[in-house]
Amino acid sequence: MRYTGPKARLCRREGVNLFGSPKYQKVMARRASVPGAQSGKRMSKISEFGKQLREKQKAKRIFCLSEKQFKKYFEKASRKPGVAGDNLLFALEHRFDNVLYRSGFAMTRMQARQFASHGLFLLNGRRVDVPSIEVKVGDVIEARPKTKKSPILKSIFDELENHNAPKWLKVDRTKMTIEVIGKPELAETEVVVNAQLIVEFYSR
Template sequence: MSRYTGPRLKVLRALGTALPGLSRKAPDERNYPPGQHGMKQKRKSDYGLRLMEKQKLRLNYGLSERQIQRLFREAKGSKAPTGDKLLELLERRLDNFVFRAGFAPTAVAARQLVRHRHVLFNGRSVNIPSIRIKPGDTIALTEKGRRIPATAECLAEPALTRPEWLNFDEQAVSATVTRLPDASEVPFPIEVQHVVEYYAVRL
């Protein structure tokens, strides 16, 4: 399954929550799923609940199904709790860091910044959004990247409060990783145990 490129607000309504990495918008007053029968709320099955939580992760971080499965296998093989490790690995993606540092309004826009080589990773130009950051890494924008209107607007007013695991240097317009992100610092509600249960019977 490839990355989602369809209507974003429709997805947010279907999932019943805002996903800051996917869109700056939030479900409006129509806080029910889209479609003809959206207002007729039905109790979701256990499978439906697990699938919904998995989709939150996949859509917020902009991953394909194959990518998130690969990360899940890696998290499962670690000594840390699988769910917490999975969230840590997702938060440590370079494109997500660019978003959380306030360089882009969404993770989608952050991925585009990286792809177009507007991001400097430890002083060198890169174009791989999945690079995994670690404490001590410094990420900055190129001069051209800073002049992009959406980026300049976001630097002035970040979409989210910058997390405690990064240090933002306003003078240099750069951010440094100070520690590994914690599972509790994911910026949207997620029942990660449902994701673990979803993949436990499939992988």
């Protein structure tokens, strides 16, 4: 079941701005304490399992995924050659909605997910409405003609005027296109999580 409660509470729980929105950054600045913690009381030491759980929850919430969806990503990543944690982060990075977000075509991953779900973009000339589609090198994403005329993208571009997309994505704001020209390096994934702790959580 997807969480529908206060998102600011989740950010405080994980200690990071999970959703990228400036309003949650302001909340974090005002109230950085963990929800439920009483002022002046010392927090109990978190167990190894607790650390693993928190890291998994953090990654899951950053990408707006359910537990079932996230576990499927891990299982697929663990079957691939290489380091399971790295494979997991790369798979999440290649999601269609994440590419929209990383390219500066959405303010947050949640907004990018909505754009993808509503079919506002084309993938290689075809309309898609599945946020989880995995993009590959050579793929081209383009705003649909109707989307290009909408003021929403212009307002996002104005807001994110100084946004720098990762080097594996070629962005053309004039044509409103994104071309996947390479594969991300681990340092480019942006998501601040300890993937090894996630591996340990699912390996119990």
